[in-house]
Amino acid sequence: MTIGAALSEGLQVTIVGLAIVFAVLVILMFVLMGMKTLFYNDNSKKEQNTPSNSNKTLPQAANATAKSAPEMDEGELIAVLTAAIAASLNTSSYNLNIKSYRRVGNALPSWSKAGLTDVINSRF
Structure with a gap:
């Protein structure tokens, strides 16, 4: 060959x-x-078409407000954030003063999220 x-x-x-x-x-x-x-299954379309229930528990309400956050005004968003923080700390919302807030994306690596959670938990 x-x-x-x-x-x-x-x-x-x-x-x-x-x-x-x-x-x-x-x-x-x-x-x-x-x-x-x-x-x-596209659940986001189903959730948008269903009427909202006013008797939601706090985690469900916080989850629903997080999805529709661009549509709500800042006063409602701060009220929801204050209520969520007060519930997680087992304290009254009168003891809290939220000075600022910003959205945190989910594009962070898992080690970065763990570090952020550790820093947040060490402050309380």
């Missing part, structure tokens, strides 16, 4: 191998897209 024939055969094997790999990847992509349409 000459060098040219060996290179030609090697090129054919490479092309067939790449074609098989990409064909399997495309098949996997379609399988995952199909599984997404079958098994994915």
